[in-house]
Amino acid sequence: MSPPSGPEKRFFDALAAGRFEIQQCAACAKHVFYPRVLCPHCGSGELGWVAASGRGTVYSTTVVRRKPGDGGDYNVCLVDLAEGVRMMSRVAGVAPQDVTIGMAVKARIAEGLVEFTPA
């Protein structure tokens, strides 16, 4: 029987239920993000779901400049998760310019998205 939805909806449904889950390939054991139909490492279709550790390191970061009246500057970064996958996100709870490459961060769910705070 086919799964009830594609992997993208599966990811966001879990997130909406408070669970940050990523895929892991049953064939090559590598983790996969963003969610896919085929493993981008080995081509297998055997992608299962595991809870993400939520532990990560900032790989790169930028401050997007925005006028104060439009909400002010904000952070956009790339985080490498302990599982070896990378995702775009933001680091909250710290000024955008104080987010640094190499910073240890931990995941939380906010407004239906994964964001990070300093670990």
Added chain:
Amino acid sequence: MRGSVAIAGVGLAGCGEAPGWTEMEIAAAAAKNALGDAGLSARDVDGIVVASTNIFMSGLALAEHLGVHPKFTESTMVGGSSFVGHLIPAALALNAGLCDTILVAYGSSQRTGVGRAEAGKYKMALDPQPFEHPYKPFNPPTSYALAAARHMHQYGTTRAQLAEIAVAARQWAQLNPEAFAREPLTVEDVLGSRMVSDPLTVRDCCLVTDGGGAYVLTRAERAKDFPKPPAYLLGVGAAHWHRQISSMPDLTVTAATESGQRAFEMAGLGPQDVDVVELYDAFTINTLLFLEDLGFCGKGEGGAFVSGGRIAPGGELPVNTNGGGLSCVHPGMYGIFLLVEAVRQLRGEGGARQVKDAAVALAHGNGGVLSSQITALLGTKDTL
């Protein structure tokens, strides 16, 4: 493929500001100029190649606009690199005898066209990219800023070194009467400009202009009968490893490492053989990464390499001799302008910016966010 096809004509139209002109009209005007340069008319065209960010089925639209009934149509869209990449299927089609005269054209009204903000919203709705867009990257600058920040972290590259790239481009533009931004620019000006997405200021970012370009590609044996000296295709290679910046394996290494190697292998040449270099400089970090990845300097050495005016007029390596996307023209997709400038340099038509005795030119296209990388090497008949 080496030496089998050649660019017989090039043309520009509407560069800078072209208010009141549609994208297709700008492309057609550029096509007219390229065909005129080759001593041809639209009646002689039997192959149509085009890409557009906005026009659906652009190959059909351009052929219809020009009244061409093509034997070969190609409209692969890999961002700004498309028009360099089009050399590959176009050369294959010519060599297979599918057609004889291919017109490659592009036009954009990105600066003065109406309804672009509205169109952007619709595009976002149709192609949501749910693993990036919710974090509001101000793209493309944010993606390139993330690459620049990582390069600075890993190799000690400085903002001042990136600024040197913008200054060199401006100095070339000052020698080019067709360039859009020609007022003086210093490293201090770049560093003091409005920050867009750290570490990139507005002067680290390309222009937003209108404009179009076109070229005519034929088989080599035929190209020599046209009025201008042909620019022969010596090598070409394409590679891409990601679309979104979050999927780029290493933000300091682009697929230009692979596209460049393929192009050089086909040409039987290396970086030391290149007389003039045209790199897709949507942002200053592009020029730096491509100089490294194409082998003009080692990985991590780009910052030092571009310092001291090395890529500026009078420097050791002429890079982006028209002023580039940073200072000459950048209407959404810049790839075709790389080839137009490369051909002009090989013909000796560069005027005040002409590189003396230019025989081999490299044109490197970039598409997406450091995503699609396509390298072409062109040469004069002496390089065949």
